[in-house]
């Protein structure tokens with residue numbers, strides 16, 4: 399039976415494991431136990447939900463009782479000198495107010511649920527909202543060595559924001575160079591603690607500040623957030639071009655406020671339009687990473703520092719964020735070893 403289990407794992411394929419489940423395992427031990435068999439694995443990226451589905455299917459197909467033990471060991475896809483962080487992912491939007499910060503927080507929480515160590519850095523110098531969204535707006539970071547700040551912890555995430563350090567009114571008068579210096583200081587002078595992923599909540603827009611950040615920070619990849627509205631999609635195209643310019647791969651686009659489901663009758667309405675992000679993804683050959691509904695609990699969570707992803711990991715909305723989070727990190731794993739300029743070992747010859 400041990401051999402049957404191993405060969406099942408080798409041939410198991412799904413959207414999350416297109417090259418087989420074995421391809422993403424850095425450890426696989428199968429041993430008999432009192433219940434049946436124990437499958438003990440180590441994953442190369444966080445995807446507990448998809449792994450559990452695979453193991454459940456295997457137990458059914460092989461008609462055997464299986465226990466699962468899993469952990470995650472993520473590698474850096476790009477070399478850099480930010481200590482305590484393996485992979486930096488920029489969460490960006492062209493237009494303001496599309497729900498970028500809310501989505502960044504919920505994706506970070508979903509990644510955490512899927513088995514990763516995750517941090518979030520609020521680069522929105524002019525309107526830092528991460529402290530409020532994580533319910534830690536009234537806290538101040540300390541320091542152990544007098545040199546680097548300790549990140550604060552909100553809903554299990556390591557977090558740093560200019561909002562912890564200076565009043566909003568002070569940061570809002572900073573000019574471009576001052577704002578980007580403040581941000582790079584925040585990134586470099588925080589004692590990040592062995593994070594698999596640091597998500598950067600980028601300031602909205604595609605101006606000089608955003609360009610400088612994209613250039614200065616060793617970002618492994620970017621992920622764009624948009625609403626289905628034409629005006630947001632126009633700006634997100636500019637954002638993608640900006641990342642192209644600085645050779646940061648854009649993994650895909652997340653459509654936020656994609657639809658709304660009426661809590662009384664279940665009718666689905668497309669308040670901000672329909673099909674826009676899908677069209678954009680096709681046009682720019684990037685992935686549509688997922689579609690998030692306009693949801694009351696998402697809004698309440700963001701306002702009160704308690705996300706629905708944290709409150710109920712099995713709810714429908716949690717599953718949507720978890721799927722998006724897994725799509726992002728699996729893309730990073732499968733694609734970036736050859737797409738990232740820092741790790742590329744292919745040369746493309748134009749004919």
Ligand SMILES: Nc1ncnc2c1ncn2[C@@H]1O[C@H](COP(=O)(O)OP(=O)(O)OP(=O)(O)O)[C@@H](O)[C@H]1O
Nearest residue numbers: 494495496497498499500602691692693696697700
């Ligand atoms: N899926 C959603 N469902 C309901 N409300 C949402 C959703 N996403 C975001 N919101 C709400 O929309 C508002 C704007 O969200 P958020 O602050 O995340 O946007 P942003 O793009 O980061 O803004 P800014 O450009 O100012 O940084 C917030 O009140 C948030 O609660």
